[in-house]
Amino acid sequence: MAEQIQAETLRDWLDAQRPVTVLDIRNDEDYAQWAIPGSVHLNVYESLRAGQPGALADAHLPVDRPIVTICNAGRVSQAAAELLADRGFDARSLAGGMKAWSLAWNAADVALDDPSCRVIQVRRTGKGCLSYVVARAGQAAVIDPSVSTDVYLNLASRCEWSIRYVLETHIHADHLSRAGELVRQTGATLVLPAQQRVRFAFRAIADGERIPLGGATLTAMSTPGHTSESTSYVLNETAVFTGDTLFTNGVGRPDLHADQDAARQRARALFASLTRLRALRSQMMVLPAHASEPIAFDGRSVQAQMGDLEMWLAEWLASEDAFVERVTSKLPPTPPNFARIVDLNEAGEFPAGDPTDLEAGANRCAVR
Numbered sequence: 001m002a003e004q005i006q007a008e009t010l011r012d013w014l015d016a017q018r019p020v021t022v023l024d025i026r027n028d029e030d031y032a033q034w035a036i037p038g039s040v041h042l043n044v045y046e047s048l049r050a051g052q053p054g055a056l057a058d059a060h061l062p063v064d065r066p067i068v069t070i071c072n073a074g075r076v077s078q079a080a081a082e083l084l085a086d087r088g089f090d091a092r093s094l095a096g097g098m099k100a101w102s103l104a105w106n107a108a109d110v111a112l113d114d115p116s117c118r119v120i121q122v123r124r125t126g127k128g129c130l131s132y133v134v135a136r137a138g139q140a141a142v143i144d145p146s147v148s149t150d151v152y153l154n155l156a157s158r159c160e161w162s163i164r165y166v167l168e169t170h171i172h173a174d175h176l177s178r179a180g181e182l183v184r185q186t187g188a189t190l191v192l193p194a195q196q197r198v199r200f201a202f203r204a205i206a207d208g209e210r211i212p213l214g215g216a217t218l219t220a221m222s223t224p225g226h227t228s229e230s231t232s233y234v235l236n237e238t239a240v241f242t243g244d245t246l247f248t249n250g251v252g253r254p255d256l257h258a259d260q261d262a263a264r265q266r267a268r269a270l271f272a273s274l275t276r277l278r279a280l281r282s283q284m285m286v287l288p289a290h291a292s293e294p295i296a297f298d299g300r301s302v303q304a305q306m307g308d309l310e311m312w313l314a315e316w317l318a319s320e321d322a323f324v325e326r327v328t329s330k331l332p333p334t335p336p337n338f339a340r341i342v343d344l345n346e347a348g349e350f351p352a353g354d355p356t357d358l359e360a361g362a363n364r365c366a367v368r
Ligand SMILES: [Fe+2]
Pocket: 170, 171, 172, 173, 174, 226, 244, 365
């Protein structure tokens, strides 16, 4: 009987760069949607489900390292692991499959030109959600927490930082916010853009307001468009946390919870917000809330200087009408369960039990 491996253990292995073959057996469409970077893909899902014993007979896989088989929920991958184990491989199946993997995370240090500030990017690898721990002189702020609060608590305690603020750039539609729980556990102040959407207590922040953090300053910059309350936070003169307004290779979609007219209106707001962001100094580090691809365990943060985005941003922002057309016409399908996730985030509720069913699936927040 082939063993199972928990998502947390596979996460630790990949984080430690331990040699392992990640063998994804899902069909082509599922694999194309999202996968673990560096995984080997063999489309044998249907043949395994049909009980064809020869499904993996021709697979040439390295023998000097464990193999972790992966499917959507961890059942068919178990059959794959059994077949490989019978052939003498050290094979195990990822318990819970890609659904369980949706909670896996890793972290990377962000390189800044102001060495007095530390920023750690915490990445939910499967979904591409990016969150941040920002610190100076022992005081820390967490921005857009999207993984288990233990991750932020452990990082802060390892670095001897005290979490003073938890900030959100906007009300999220792709993941359940962990901000409320983190605030309850730390006694930190919850800071949200001023809006009438949520039904819980928070400190509202408006354009130009500042939050002091160990001698550094986070300044709110209202950047509506992706949502009407979307706000970016500028750290001194060194970095800007852009939420889902500006990514390193695209911009946030303006159409969630909006009809066609509202989406066009939001697209115009987004145009103005991007124009404003673009005017920041060119060395300003752009730190978004999403990556468009699943994130590798490479310790490299997703970041770009504002000046590096100029190549495509200049073209996108050349004409407002063309921009509106571009960001309202080529939209990917809406993220799965986004309406339910928004409801829960507006209520400040984190449902009991396993959140992975609600949050599973690729992220589709960007227009590129
Ligand atoms: Fe978003």
